Amino acid sequence: MSEQTETREQQKEQPMDQPVKVNDVRDTAFYPETRSTMAILPQGGSESCGCGGTGGMSSNGTGVVSYVYAIGRVEARFPNLSAEKEFFQATGRTDTAGKTDQQAFHAVLSRRENRYLVRQLCWVLTIQGLETYLLQPRDPADIDMLVDAIRPAPAPNDIDVVIGLRGPIAPPEMCNGLMVPIIVFDQIYSFGRDALIKAIPKPEKMTDKQFGPAAEELFDRIMQMTDNAGATDEHRVLNYLAMRYPAIYTKAAEKFGDEYSLTGIEVIQSSLSSTRKILKVVFSYTNRNTDFTEKFFVRVDATEEFPFLVTKMSPYYDR
Template sequence: MQENMTQETTPQGPGLTTDVYGPTPARPSGANTVVASLQEKEQSTCQTCQTPAVTNGQQNPNFVYAIGSIEPRFPMPSIEKECLQAVSRMNGTSGLSDQQVLKKVLSHPSNRYLARQMCWVFTVEGLETYLLRPRDATDLEQLVEAIRPEPDNNDIDVVIGYRGSLAPPEACNGLILPMVMIEQVYSFDMKSLLKSMPTPEKMSPGQFSPIAQELYKQIIHMADNAGATDEHRAMNYLAVRYDAIYTVCAEQYRNNYSLNSVQVRPSRLSAARKVMDAIFTFTHRETTVTQKWFTRVDVTEEFPYLVSPLSPYYVYEQQV
């Protein structure tokens, strides 16, 4: 029989990273007309996505914590033509790219009706994965702000919400994808993420950045990581909210270890709540000796949180 145990002491390193996205904005009391059926969160069913609404935490919808990119698209030709009309009425568009003009138009208060009509596609690793549905005006503003005037491969969008049914063909010009009712959207870039992390001792920022980027890419490249399973939600949460995993990885690299695998599985301590163990396995490049570190994440509700800090992971055999 195998058991796992952790040390009593917590290894040195940063705790929860400072939120690089800023404080969560307060939501307005009025509901967004883009989803007229969601005027009150207390209603029993989401008319648009046919998913039970969360009522005092009693329902258990399919939560999503996904990392990818948000792309605005025109759901039908008439909306595209209307947008072109709005562009013709605006000044200061000379010399701007189409992406810059689109953000300028949708950001203008008089064109908010166009933003409500847009189709917001969420892609993961370049694959169309979800159609995003804002719940109120704040969500719509976050979607508009996610439009980058100068798109880059290092741009990162994090979407938190719950998944509904497939969108009808008319929702986005024939594109049929699962709809996600969004609760929060974070938009930043890799440079901002790295800047928010403290550099480990005896290591320069130039040495730390490549290691952190490599670990981040390994996490988001996990097979079929659409942020919909408990395992992927836990891993995505750690990737953007817990800098200790990057610090430990950098220290292991400095000690001539390489990251061999990242595994997420249900914790043996899970009972009334869903707790996941994230295990990082490092192998020495010369001796092939392995070291393991792990942390626990609670994914019971929509917003995951850290249960225990990153600690050495021990496995031993006990005679029964």
């Protein structure tokens, strides 16, 4: 069924360039350490794709592996009545005095002897309140990341970032009739939005009062972006920058301070990306008084599962 292989995200710098595709979007940032990936994704039927490459067959038979870099919320659900009843029996064996329902739920799933319950549950990633994916770990040991995503005291601004490979549509019996694509994940980051904003390095001349609202606005705009399920190269690149490249926040805060508005974001394929998928992300800022527009861009490699920065943010000039 699977082999175990470790891949580590690596940062490279190799300049490239040119437009092809435009996506009107909005943005964000953060950058926790990436965990190593393992194993092989089971594909439709008996086929499988090689870990970390793009040469295997996808589950939909297109011949292309579909990577996902999605931002949403992880939820645990009972796939059937039997699993629900078994969970309640396990709860009766756990000390939950004084705990809320959510705290008790987390306490039961966190106990080592209840790992079988974690495997019984179905794990749903919702994006903007919509059930978007079902989650399965590529390495069984990574099931702990699902438990970590179920906070004992959840907050409205909690965030889960899921990185993995997109599989087939789930059969109806897998999660009580829910039929959405499966993500076989390699990494899940779980944190709160406030922690995200605080982790972004603030420009020296800017106060928290100035920088915080600018960063929050960028983050909210990318989260509310239409149809960003993190499955296209354009959306994967934007979500990567949102989580891993704080310079987009710094630049936005600087331009807001100079009376500019963020008026557009384009994701454009580089003309020099021959054997690799290099995308340029262009941020447009327009002066609120003069209507003069300045543009800045970064290049990101989206060839494999983990996007990475190719060139840092710099001025962009239309040809």
